[in-house]
Amino acid sequence: MKKRTLHRLAAPAALLTASALLLTACSANSTAGTGTDGSGTSTSTGSSTAGPSAGSPQPRLAVSYTGGIAVLDGTTLDTLAEFSTEEFTRVNAAGDGRHVFVTTSEGFQLLDAGTWTAGGTSETAEPELTDLVVEAEAAGHVVRHGGKTVLYADGTSDTTIFETADLLTADGELPEAEVVGAPDAHHGVSVVLEDGTMLTTIGDSEGRSGIRVLDADRAEVAVSDQCPGVHGEGTAADEAVVFGCEDGALLYHDGEIVKLTAPDAYGRMGNAYVSETSPLVVGDYKNDPDAEGYLLSKVALIDTEAQTLEVVELPDGVEYTFRDVARGPDGEALILATDGSLHVLDPATGEITESFPVIDPWEGPAEWQDAHPALTVNDGTAYVTDPPTDSVHAVDIATGEVTATGTLTAPPVELAVAAG
Known part of the structure; x- marks a missing residue:
């Protein structure tokens, strides 16, 4: 350390x-x-x-x-x-x-x-x-949890850890940070729990295979190499942490790493969409390694208490990319789909309970970096981008009403909220 x-x-x-x-x-x-x-x-x-x-x-x-x-x-x-x-x-x-x-x-x-x-x-x-x-x-992933803001550099696999509260008063210089190195550089991610425990991915230039668990003194206390292609993380209720794999997910809770196996031989989960007040995790899911494009039509549902992983097929016409899933204020999952609607999904059952038309139907991007509809949430408001019209919409999650629309000078790509 x-x-x-x-x-x-x-x-x-x-x-x-x-x-x-x-x-x-x-x-x-x-x-x-x-x-x-x-x-x-x-x-x-x-x-x-x-x-x-x-x-x-x-x-x-x-x-x-x-x-x-x-x-x-x-x-x-x-x-x-x-x-x-x-x-x-x-x-x-x-x-x-x-x-x-x-x-x-x-x-x-x-x-x-x-x-x-x-x-x-x-x-x-x-x-x-x-x-x-x-x-x-x-520069890669940014993770916020437990009063820490964690930055990950893919080129060195250094993890930089800030006390989140210290960033609020940054004036002319950044506050002190802890920097934790890694044996080999790779596209990875780290998260720090409330007791100082750090979870970080394992990989090198040839690939990624799992996670390491480091205590507050940065000594390794647990490890798993059972997560090929490890990517993305999310922390659910009671600090249950999920990492996506190409054959399911890894779950860390109370010092134990558990493998949750996908129902398909290739069942990739690359992003975990979480609510820190819910034990239920929603993941993107792909079961065809040869499929072209970035649109997905299934989601993974993980119950961190029951230690289960289930895959749910979405209705016809409901496809999405990694930018199009978020969690609402009551733990519900929100999916901005290619049909132009904001769908509310119950993470316990996988059922869509409500659908609100917001933008015109759209097609998936040629490259992941390309502008295509994106979603983020703050309290009871969902923010939806509409690149063909250079616009952003604010949507009341409870009613589906578009409460405001802003027009930009170019197609929006990504968005992030400063909550105030």
Whole structure:
């Protein structure tokens, strides 16, 4: 285990080691204001200055598109700011209600959405794309759980662990972080539990095979290599953690790793959609290794208490990609399907209980990075992107009513919520 306090990059690049985790300055041209007219460009260096107080948290939405990111008001979906970025970026909530990590070729860049709550008071300010970057070779997954925000660098398999609360007050520099290395670099993911236990994937340049469990002192206490192609994780109620495999899933709970075998010889689960108040996990599922494209028509249902995995076929016309599943405020699963509807699925039975038309029918992407409809949830609101119309919709999960629509300057790709 090693600790580092992250600072701005001051030493010459030749003095830096491959595993060093440093803060690097990265220019960001922002278009700030209440609209999208392009007025008021600036380059920011840290978190924004507090503005007027609000009576309750004011969510904001970060939406990526080719070459940029827009920050929208989470209620009205008015555009508050736009920032120029690399051609393709990914966005992940930092977990503190205020910041979003933007994945770039340099690492994880911190976007201040300009909304937060501290000491019971909610504040808002102008959004800023800061120049604070956690350097990472092939920046990958961001996981939030148990008061920790965990970043994974695929190029080195270093895991960077922040106290989530410390990110809220980041002003000009990032807080201290723990950095945990790995034997071999691979496309992986890590999660840290409330007692400090760390679960992390095993792999190398040839493939991925399972998970390791490290105690709070980072000594290995459990391991499993029974998860070919391990990908994605999710933490359900009572800190039951699920990792997807090409033949089912691994379940970790109370110090024990259990293999949940898929009903098909090839039964890949690559993403776990969880509610931390429910023992039920919904996973994407693919049972044809030769199938082309990214659309899926089945889901895996995992009961972490009963330690079971079941596969459910969705109704005709209900297909989705990895961007189109989320969990609602009552633990229900939400699927934004190719028929244009938002479907509510009971994770206990696999039955669709309600369907709400939201956008026009759509086809799957040629490449996973391509803009296609995406879904994320904050409290009782589902945010749905509609790339053909350059728009984002806010949907009341209880009624299916579209409560707001925002129009962007380009097709939206990914979205993340800063809850305020």
